[in-house]
Amino acid sequence: MSKSSRRWVQEHERDPYVRQARQSQYRSRAVYKLMEIDRQDHLFRRGQTVIDLGAAPGSWSQFASERVGAQGKVIAVDILTMEPVPDVLFIMGDFTEQQTVDDCLRCLSGSRVDLVISDMAPNISGIRHTDQARSMYLAELVFEFSTAVLKPGGNLLVKVFQGADVEPYRRRLVDVFQRVKHRKPKASRDSSREFYMLAQGYNV
Ligand SMILES: C[S@@+](CC[C@H](N)C(=O)[O-])C[C@H]1O[C@@H](n2cnc3c(N)ncnc32)[C@H](O)[C@@H]1O
Known part of the structure; x- marks a missing residue:
């Protein structure tokens, strides 16, 4: 094992969110990011339809x-x-391919979603500009998809990586949502350039 891999494993083992996830029924520490944003922004309500992209x-x-019941x-x-x-319907596919988007639309059979x-996240190459560009490409696809499937008043939570493309992206969200917020939950590592954009109140 390389020195950097060994360091990653040591940090992972010490991470309180990893320990917490292991003790709970959750499959990943990532849940604590969503939980924190939900506590603050009340993302979920009973009976909602939700699409979770990049779910594994x-x-x-x-x-x-659990939250939609x-x-x-x-x-x-x-x-x-x-x-x-x-109770979760899983579609295995590459979201950059139209076939996967069509599979999602077929599952919705014309109905719209709340969230x-x-x-x-793309596979991280370690080259900052490349990673940022790949992440932004995924975020763009998520935005396009959201405008096709969200109900009026619906919400979008999307992971992005800090970089020059973020501000133009934020402006595009502002054009079609009532409010756009930045969220960096505590479980998102300080060393990571990831953060989340929460766009609320879709104006169809
Ligand atoms: C950070 S993980 C998601 C963790 C997840 N939120 C959880 O709570 O378990 C990012 C996921 O995005 C997926 N992903 C990346 N590119 C994708 C693509 N083009 N289409 C579909 N999924 C993709 C990866 O396979 C990976 O499982």
């Missing part, structure tokens, strides 16, 4: 499913396989 291994889907619906998408989450959440 599944902790956001687990939490979303039996009357709600969660559709999860990932390029990787995911162990089934009870789109995207924790999608």
Whole structure:
């Protein structure tokens, strides 16, 4: 194992969110990011329809499913396989491919959704501009998709990486949503350039 991999493993083992996730039923520490944003911004309500993009291994889907309850619906998408989450419909596919988007639309059969959440992240190359550009490309696709499926008043939570493209992206959100906020939950590592944009109140 390389020195940097060993350091990553040591930090991972010391991470309180990793320990907490292991002790709970959640599949990933990522759930604590969504929980914090939900506590602050009240993302979920019973009976909602939610689309979870970049869902594997599944902790956001687990939490979303609990929060929307039996009357709600969660559709999860990932390029990787995911162990089934009870009451969550999983679509395996690359979200950059039209086929995957069409599969999502087919599942909705014309109905619109209350909330789109995207924790999608490209494979990190370590080259800052490349990673930022790839992440922004995914965020753009999420934005386009959201404008096609959100109900009036619906919300979008999307992961982005800090960089020059973020401000133009924020302006595009501002054009079609009533409010746009930045969120950097405590569980998101300080060393990571990721943060989340929460766009609320979609104006169709
Ligand atoms: C940070 S993980 C998501 C963790 C998840 N929110 C959870 O709570 O378990 C990012 C996910 O995005 C997925 N992803 C990246 N690019 C994708 C693409 N083009 N299409 C679908 N999923 C993608 C990855 O496979 C990975 O599972």
